Amino acid sequence: xxEVTQIPAALSVPEGENLxxxxxxxxxxxxxxxxxxxDPGKGLTSLLLIxxxxxxxxxxxxxASLDKSSGRSTLYIAxxxxxxxxxxxxxxxxxxxxxxxxxxxxxxxxx
Amino acid sequence: xxxxxxxxxxxxxxxxxxxxxSCSPISxxxxxxxxxxxxxxxxxxxxxxxxxxxxxxxNFPGRFSGRQFSNSRSEMNVSTLELGDSAxxxxxxxxxxxxxxxxxxxxxxxxxxxx
Numbered sequence: 584x585x586e587v588t589q590i591p592a593a594l595s596v597p598e599g600e601n602l603x604x605x606x607x608x609x610x611x612x613x614x615x616x617x618x619x620x621x622d623p624g625k626g627l628t629s630l631l632l633i634x635x636x637x638x639x640x641x642x643x644x645x646x647a648s649l650d651k652s653s654g655r656s657t658l659y660i661a662x663x664x665x666x667x668x669x670x671x672x673x674x675x676x677x678x679x680x681x682x683x684x685x686x687x688x689x690x691x692x693x694x
Numbered sequence: 695x696x697x698x699x700x701x702x703x704x705x706x707x708x709x710x711x712x713x714x715x716s717c718s719p720i721s722x723x724x725x726x727x728x729x730x731x732x733x734x735x736x737x738x739x740x741x742x743x744x745x746x747x748x749x750x751x752x753n754f755p756g757r758f759s760g761r762q763f764s765n766s767r768s769e770m771n772v773s774t775l776e777l778g779d780s781a782x783x784x785x786x787x788x789x790x791x792x793x794x795x796x797x798x799x800x801x802x803x804x805x806x807x808x809x
Contacts, residue, residue: 614796615796617797617798619800624805625802625803626698626784626800626801626802626803627784627786627800628800629797629798629799629800632797672737674737674798676796679750680742680749680750681739681742681750681752682727682729682739682798683739684736684737684738685736686736687736
C-alpha cells in the first residue's frame with residue numbers, strides 16, 4: 584500500500600531564504616508525482632507535475648526533483664517571499680491510478 | 695479560460711439528509727475526480743469519472759456516489775449524512791488519462807457542515 588510522507592510538517596523561515604520541502608513514498612511503481620499549494624480555506628493550485636520518467640521540473644523560482652529508486656521528491660523554493668506562505672502538498676499517482684496524498688508542509692515566510 | 699467551478703461553496707445539512715454537489719471542469723477536460731479533505735484524514739480520493747464512466751473508486755461507503763454528464767460536468771451525492779461527513783469536498787479536472795494530460799486542476803471546494 585502506497586504511503587506518502589512529508590517532512591517537516593511545518594516550517595518558518597525569513598524572507599529571501601532558499602528552502603527545500605521533502606516528500607517520500609513507499610512504492611516506487613508510480614506514474615507521476617505532483618506538487619500543489621493550498622491557501623487557507625481554498626482549493627489546491629498545481630505547481631509542478633513530474634512524470635515517472637523525468638528527474639526534475641522547473642517553474643520560475645520552483646524546482647521539483649524526483650528520485651524513484653529512493654522514493655523521494657524535493658521541492659526547492661528559491662528566494663522565498665511572504666506570498667509563498669501556504670501549505671504545500673505532494674501527491675503520487677500509483678499503480679492503481681489513484682492520487683495518494685501527503686499530509687502537507689505548512690510554510691510560513693516571515694517578512 | 696475559466697477554471698474548475700464548484701457549487702455550492704458552502705452547505706449546512708443535518709444528519710440523515712442527503713446532499714448533491716456539482717463540479718464543472720475546465721473546458722475540454724474529460725476527467726473529473728472528487729476528494730474529501732478533513733483535518734484528521736487529510737485528502738482522500740473518492741472517485742474519478744472519465745467520459746461519463748466511473749474509472750476509479752476510493753475506499754468510501756456506498757453512501758457516496760457520483761455521476762458525470764455528457765458535457766463532462768459531474769455531481770457527487772452523499773446520502774444519509776453523518777457528522778463525520780463534514781469536510782471540504784474538492785473536485786479536480788484533467789484533460790485525459792496519460793502523461794501530462796492527467797495533471798489535475800482543482801476547484802475552490804464545497805465546505806459541507808453536517809449538524
